[in-house]
Amino acid sequence: MKGVMYCAGVMLLACALPARAADRQKQTYVIGADVSALGEVTKTEPESGVTKPIAAVLDLALRHWRFVPAQKDGRAVPVHTFITTTLEVVPDAGGKYTLTISYVSQGPKWELSSMPVYSPEALQIHAQGSVEATAKLQADGKLIIKESRTSNPGRGGRLLTKAVDDALLRDRYTPETLDGKPVPAYLRTRMTFRVNESSKVTTTDCKGGPPDSIPIWCSVAKARDEAPPTNADLAFLEQTGFVVGIEANRTWRPGISSVLQPSVVNPITMHL
Template sequence: MLNATMLLLICSLTAQAAETREQIYRIGADVDAQGHITATQVDPGVPISIAPVLASAVKQWQFVPAKLNGRSVPAHTFISAKLQALPNASGQYNLRISFAGNGPKFDRAGRQPPYPRDAVHRRQAAFVFINATVQPDGRLADMTVNSQFAEWPVSASFKDAALKIARTWHFIPEQVDGPPVATQVRIPMNFTLRDQILAPEQVKILREAARKESAMANAEVALPTVPLPSEQEVALDSPLQPNANAVATIITAP
């Protein structure tokens, strides 16, 4: 069933331009006390042709079981699955589905931070991350803001803008044996303008970061323009950790 669905999806992509396309999808996952995924919940907005592909792939993955008072217990998390459509020599596409992380669920759609006026005047860009705790009620606490790059200082106005929008955010927390639990997260945030001014050193920083990310993913990426860092949030201490031997990339044949 999984192969048949993927074949239909691949065929639907053959008429598109021969370029790599990718998308991150969040999928709710119930994980039992042995670390097996017993049920998934795909968001309603995921295309109907893709939803069964993602659900079937995710159910093949496995986690190190969550612990409570020293014993393994069931838990609930949200998995980030990367789906890539990769052009091949025959003019069609292969599909690759890979694990990209797990943690609380966050939707920042439509919630853009206010751009500092002084930075607009100077056409400045900034790349920061927020370290915070997702509380059991879904709100953020213990928030701090830092630059994503040690050699790229960030002004106080960018940090204030990041904190202002972060105070309005809400997460769906992870659960351990039923009740919601707190999770430490790191949330990247990009401040960019259409006609921003970047120094040569800043362009070099962004390109080097993109190269390192592609190398870690064992992928090759073209850099025709200045690449921007990902804004994918990361859970730092999720109660469910992926089993390194059982969370694998799935690649389909054309």
């Protein structure tokens, strides 16, 4: 019966796909998932607004993935986590489609409410630079900023740091549960502010990257002119759990720690 339901979901999705061969689509989803003590996905809960056909396809894909079983007091226990995945639909000239569901990360749910607010005071002095922040996500879902530092040592740096810290505190978080009980996690992020000649503010933000983040490098195409991190930057990142690689001209994606580690998370491909 379950296989029939999946097939029906895939067929409904096929009917809902665009008719033109040029329509290539890619979407990111965050899916609540129960992972058993064996590391198997046993239940999925898509975000609100996700259609039933897409939810069925994502459920089918996630049940193929495996995680290293989480441990508590020396025994394997179930976990409720949030898995980030992408669904890419690629049409061909014959009117058929290839669906690829790819693993991105797992961990607590991080709902981004807004970007940091660049204040009039910061604009007045053209404050720019990088801010790195680390925080602890408590079991009750409250975030506590542990440390923030900036490449700008003056007043501008203090304004940028406050903007990033305030933005992180505005975001909403849902912890993972381990054996039915919520557990704390740790968060790391980095943001760079730039002001151009017309006083337009731009930001390089990697908060959209995988939340589980170790290895922590992410490439940002729009940040090619960004200066490499200093030795102080690298030392700070090493102290706070970031893995420092050789590509020092790249910025960092954030991380939220997870009680799980992926084991088998190969992309799942379907042909319609």
